[in-house]
Amino acid sequence: MSESLSSEAPQASLWKDAFRTMRRRPDVILAALILLFVATMAVFPTLFTDKDPTRCIGRDARQRPDTWFRGEHPLGTDGFGCDFAATIVHGTRPTIALAVTVIVFSILIGLTLGILSGYYGGWVDAIISRALDVFIVIPLMMGAILLLSLFRGRGSSGGLLETVGPPALALTLFGWMEFCRYTRAVSIETKNLDYVTAARCLGAKDRRIMFRHVLPNAVVPVTAVVPTTLGSIIVAESALAVLGVGVQPPATSWGVLLAKGTEWAGGGYIYLFGLPLVLLILTVFAFATIGDALRDALDPKLR
């Protein structure tokens, strides 16, 4: 149909242009490499270490990584004699899994509510907007702390879902608003555009208009904030862990490592704090850099 062509052709070139601009920036390439490294660690931890992070030998405890990247323990061992490289590598998956889960569900909730409220207006919009107001009033961290403390379980026993589940749920519940706001604004704008009116005159159903016309327009602003948000979720996870309400030991995540690391750092074992910290900062920085470049690329006006 020509009407759908007219709305999608410019989108395709927008993405292509954005990709081309991003590819030329050295900082973006560096950030992408960092993220690729982290993602590989999360998916194939055995590529990086052959040790089992749960096999700890007490007499090997607190070996400083004097040999750096070589020998029996490339990054030394932690307070209980576990191989630290293995601990970090295996702590990556829960961290990344949590961030991805939170972002996927936040986007789903945000997009759905945003489109519904923007497209239908009226009382649907009134209710959703009020919910938006209320959730914005309670800041992400506060809300997450509140939920996690109120409904704290009896400690998790290992499974990825059980480890990541509670903090992911809490962060999602207080993290969907930004996506909803953007989508709502785009929906209000789009539903009055000429080609949408034309589609409606041609008898297109509400659902078709929402999926074919409104949704593609919402994808751009939503995508633009995804990388930055991923970064802030990773930070939030670590903050929750340091406060003792996030992912619960004995499970690991970067946040748990940082929380444990703060205890050891004062005693001269700075690497136990420093290494996960560097990894976390690099990852967040990479996400933020890509997010910044992506926003620029998708909004040529601001370049």
Next chain:
Amino acid sequence: MAQTLRVVGDTLPGADMNAPLLEVEDLQVEFAVRGSRIPAVRGATFAVEQGQTLAIVGESGSGKSVTSQAVMGILDSPPGHITGGEVRLHGVDLLQQDAETRRTVRANHIGMVFQDALSALNPLWSVGFQIGELFRMHRGTSRKDAKLKAIELLDLVGIPDAKNRVGQYPHQFSGGMRQRVMIAMALALDPEVLIADEPTTALDVTVQAQIMRLLRQIQEDRDMGLILITHDLGVVADVADEVAVMYAGRIMEQAGIHQIFERPANPYTKALLKAIPRVDTLGQELEVISGLPPNPGALPGGCSFHPRCWAAEDKCSIEDPPYETVATGHRSRCHFAEEVYRDER
């Protein structure tokens, strides 16, 4: 002479009141885009005398707005650069002046009206403030007196109930009224030259006529030089004295209004004229100029117009045509100017 009435501090140092009012000679403007330099104006030459109206006509992208911004000294730089030529006001080359002198020339000697008054006026300040600002900044007038002056000007450009409307914001005015505010602002310091860049393009046809009438009337009353920039030859017919036709950064033809309409000496002008709807050709199909204006980054060799020209020959794609005089006060840039002028082509 009118100039003697003007405030002493605002007269241009070294100005020769007997020299022509505003002369532009061989003006060259380039834009630096992604490492390459793209020519926007390639040697524009024209002049305006007191009490005279010069219309610069051309399609969008022909360099007419860039020319006016270069004359005014408000070209965005980067990316724009004036790479050659002279802009002389009363014999003084403005391009050689320092930034401070150029600043005082603006509004004091040359006023400017822009196309889209809604975006050209600051939405956050009242129109009275924006007009009064000129008096306050250039003349040191008090806030109160500046407001009175603003009311006076609004009255002059035909805004009813000026006393109350002076405190209103641009979005509260209709399109035509906003354009009148723009004109009032450009006239505030009584400049000798007024440049109007597409002043009526964004307006309804009926309002267009009113604004054109207002501009002409003010120009006659104040004996100003008026440069009217437009893409619409039809608009200039009963306002302009002199017409310069621009294409791809060059002036293709320049002559008195009657010469242009009755005996054009350039195929491009001829094509433009044929594209104007006229009463005597009612019912006939309008002719269009085939093709698109050239990309300034990749201009065709020879005469820039040759790919679209009905009179083009091999020569046109190789040799750049000279800018030749076909009659007194009538110049054209075409290898066959004489023949076109005599209507033999």
Next chain:
Amino acid sequence: MGRYVIRRLLQGLLTLFITLFLLHYLMALSVQIRGNPALLFFGGERTPDPAMLAQVERLYGLDDACYDRTGDPCLAPFVERMQNYARGDFGTTLTGNQDVGELLAIWIPNTLRLFIFATITLVTLSMILGTWAARHHGRFVDHSVRGTTILIDSVPVFLVLLAYVYIIAVPLTNWARGIWGDESFMGQLFRPSYSADYPWVTIIIPGIIVGTVGLATLTRLVRASQLENLGSDYVRTAKAKGLKRMRITVVHVVRNSMIPIVTGVGYTFAYMLSGAVLTEGVMGIPGMGRMIFQAVQRQETNLVIVGLTASAVVVITVTMIVDLLYAALDPRIRYE
């Protein structure tokens, strides 16, 4: 304008009311699912005397039967709570039996002081950096401002604070005291922890650190809006009016750029509250953030609700001020 203010005010009150109810409901659910926090009164002893337990429950308003039915919204205690708030009665703490209203009078000013310094830091830094980047658009300065602010934003605040407290603060304090003396401004400024004797000075550094939260976002906003304004038609008009560069910047660029910036600061405020929880914890500032976190951990139902209510009031007020400022800055809004 008047009607706009009233509508906005009512909207804010409604939001506050819904927030209060939501908090109350979460608390009720928690009590229903996890058991009665009044047990804490007996120091974790699992089987206190039933008569005494009932008395304590009554004391803390947890005696309503609804707390035994999972899912019950507990409307009656909610209404009671609202009535108490209206009278200015915020209850007492479970541990120590202190009056919450009196504690709030100490905590709120501390947190507000923290916010004042944080806001000043954030706005000043982002305005300067954003304007600077916009002036040098596309050049080295622009890229380095951007890279630096993103890097600063990527380091979690609480880690900066930990690094400051454990590594930098002590030597810096010793150095400053060696030069200016113990009691001087500089001698107190770099202290690693808050001191009630110097309620302003010792809160400056944590305030500055909290102020770096959202720096990249706001700088980006300032830069974008200035770029947009610098290239706008009305700035071109202002140039054509022969105005001086300074005048154009102040009158025609800055005011127009203020609108998105004010909105940005408003939204950042909610994030600053999150920062306050960790900052106040690490620096030992007795403020709302630390109080909320401790209350959550000790399961002081009432204290958590009061604390989050206060934070909600702050956020709602700030958003409202932002909206009103918006109207004051942009005449197009006043008449709509």
